[in-house]
Amino acid sequence: MGTLRVPDVPPSADQDCERLNKAFDGLGTDEEAIIWVLGSRNASQRRRIKDRYQQLYNESLIERLHSELSGDFAKAVILWTQDPPERDAKLAKDALKEKKKGIKHLEVIVEIACASSPHHLMAVRQAYCSLFDCSLEEDITSTVDMPLRKLLVGLVSSYRYDREVVDMVVAKSEAATLHEAIRTTQLDCDSVVWILCTRNVFQLKSTFDCYKQNYGNPIDQDIKGCVNRDLEALLKLVIWCIDSPEKHFAEVIGNSIIGLGTDEDSLTRAIVTRAEIDTMKIRGEYYNMYNTNLVNAVIGDTSGDYKNFLMALLGA
Amino acid sequence: MGTLRVPDVPPSADQDCERLNKAFDGLGTDEEAIIWVLGSRNASQRRRIKDRYQQLYNESLIERLHSELSGDFAKAVILWTQDPPERDAKLAKDALKEKKKGIKHLEVIVEIACASSPHHLMAVRQAYCSLFDCSLEEDITSTVDMPLRKLLVGLVSSYRYDREVVDMVVAKSEAATLHEAIRTTQLDCDSVVWILCTRNVFQLKSTFDCYKQNYGNPIDQDIKGCVNRDLEALLKLVIWCIDSPEKHFAEVIGNSIIGLGTDEDSLTRAIVTRAEIDTMKIRGEYYNMYNTNLVNAVIGDTSGDYKNFLMALLGA
Incomplete structure (x- = not known):
């Protein structure tokens, strides 16, 4: 459950646009009004406001926000006003542009792939292609080094079944596969990638539970220290984003x-x-x-x- | 370009439904009328006919066709009348159920993944989840043996960029990667899978052209005899489905x-x-x-x- 509070009877998109336009008007900007309007509208309401704003004022709302606001406030409001798939495609692109060491900058890609709905991930991949003239997977393949590349390509290519169907025999057998991979420090082997990238989230949670039951420790603890440090961090991230x-x-x-x-x-x-x-x-x-x-x-x-x-x- | 001929001014869906219903009525079936109606309607027209038929006669058109027709004619008409993504999801499921040797039964999966639009492949994956309570990738992972499994999972997970953007430097470098993989008979290595599963079709065609230019033979010829026979056949199939x-x-x-x-x-x-x-x-x-x-x-x-x-x- 989210914490966004939307009024029971929200104003029409036209009224919201008018309020926003008034907030932009004249010298200075009425930031409070912007927060009041956009900070209490859900994704589909914001999309409608964005569309209507373009029609009414022949101007992009996002560009207007860019020119009116600044700093972290601007960044936050604009991120919030973009369509979620487009927003995430841009966040992923920015992440891949950063030539940083470690995996912190790649966090957002794992969040999109493992902590969003399968449908949202598909929409992000579509938006990515539309915006950047290449696929998300292509950009990962050409910018992220091994061994992270293999797991990341698999994760963003996934389209998991999204209802709660769990096979306990599979959970037990795949917990054993994961355990064996950890024991032999082969954590980027194909079978680990397939388990993490094709199974539904409920199935994976059961697999992680089985792992703890059968081998004593939570799986994210056992991963520690057994492989390449970046891969270790990436795997922990994947497990957390799926499990909780x-x-x-x-x-x-x-x-x-x-x-x-x-x-x-x-x-x-x-x-x-x-x-x-x-x-x-x-x-x-x-x-x-x-x-x-x-x-x-x-x-x-x-x-x-x-x-x-x-x-x-x-x-x- | 297809060969389907749709009338310039097709009858309304209601008229088509009426014609079909009349063809089913009484003793015997008027097969000619069924061919006349369904055999000259495009996918969106067929979808509308199917929807209207259900509304008008409170009966599924597909089920009615099942009970009225038989043999290869029935199979063909029903395949044609289903929504294309649902049709292909079912074809893929049937293919994975067959416990045959070789790769002939897997052909349809490569066709869906490599010879259809990226958007269609996504729709097939969605339909597969809805129909069979698991993802296409999961079923491939659990039913197809290595080394075919790895390439097939990658192919069905792809979402290629769909416009003509080609980087000749990439084409040359990836032709070299493919050549090296063929030379060392490592055709299921990660880099080959990434090239075939993430690049857009136009880029891949250029890569195959480059291969021929730089190494003398068409790539599908060079693959022959250099690896596992099934993998060889699968790769030839992938290359043909992408290239032509x-x-x-x-x-x-x-x-x-x-x-x-x-x-x-x-x-x-x-x-x-x-x-x-x-x-x-x-x-x-x-x-x-x-x-x-x-x-x-x-x-x-x-x-x-x-x-x-x-x-x-x-x-x-």
Whole structure:
């Protein structure tokens, strides 16, 4: 369950556009009005507002937001206003452009592939092709090094069955396959890739449960230290995004605000992409992990319009 | 270009349904009328007829066809009347159920993955999940043996960019990768799978051209005898389906009618699945390959309503 609060009887798209246009008008911008409108509309309402805005004012709403707003507030509002598949395709492209070491910048690709619906992943792949004249898989193949490449290509190519059908015999046998791969440190072998990239999420959760039952430790713990450090981190990420996305996103938010400075891009991404999905669960998990309230933690690390916008999405 | 002939001003779906219902009525069935209606309607018209038939007569058109028709004629008409993604999902499922040796039964899966549009492949994967409660990839992984499994999973998971964008540097470098894989008989290695499963069709055609230019032989010739015989056959099939699907389908039709007996299932599949895509080209290619006219060859090996229906689809 998300934390976005949509009015029971929302204004029409035309009324919202008018309100936004008024907020842009004249000297200065009425940021509060923008938060008030866009921060309480769901994806299909935002799409309608975007379409109507273009028709009414012959101008792209996204471009207008670009020119009116700035800094992290602008980034957050624009990310929120884009169509989710287009937004994620762009986030994936940006991730692949970064020539960083490690896997932190690839997190978003795993989130799209493992913590979104199969249908959304398909839509992201379509948007990626439309926007960038090549497939997401092609870009991964040409920019990500082995051994991460193999697993990532498999993950973004998946189209998992999306209902709860679990075969316990399969769960037991594939837990054994995973255990053997961990034991022999062959974690990028074909059979591991097939299990993680073709099975439905419910089946995989049962496989991970079986693993713990039969071999003593949670699988993400056993992976530690047994392979290439980046592959280890990627696999842990995949397992978390499948098994309990709320744990993963609570950690993303925690890492982005705890310690010196704030990683606003990660904080924004986690809240914007999950506000309509599971921010309620993420708030609970955050409390379990850090023994403190997520909303207060975000308030403590952000300010101004940016803070107010995140609060709107967090239903605070 | 297909050979299906649709009237400039087709009757309404209601009129077509009425005509079909009359053809089913009373003792015996008016097969000619069924051919006349369904054999000259495109996919979206057939979908509308199917929907309206259900509404008007509270009965599935497909089931009615099942009970009215028989033999190869029934199979062909029903295959033609199903929604293409559902039809192909069922063909793929049937293929995976067959516990045959070799790769002939897997042909249809390669056709769906390599000789259809990326959008159609996605729709087939969606239909497969809806119909069979698991993903196509899962079924391939659990029923097809190595080394075919790896390439097939990659192929059906692809979502290729669908416009003509070709990078000649990539073509040259990937032709070299393929050549090296052939030289070392490592044709199921990851890099070969990535090239064949992520690149757009135009890019791959250029890569195959480059291969021939730089290494002397067409790539499908060089593959011969260098690996496992099934993998060799699968790779040749993939290359043909990407490079010149019309050659592949001309061969399917040729193999199904030349020699003793007729393989009606393959003949039906080739004509039904391509009648709206490229049967015109297939007819030309058939002439090149066998020095005889495809339509006459089909007439010589089929009879009755089945023959008449195929002729309608072949525009003869």
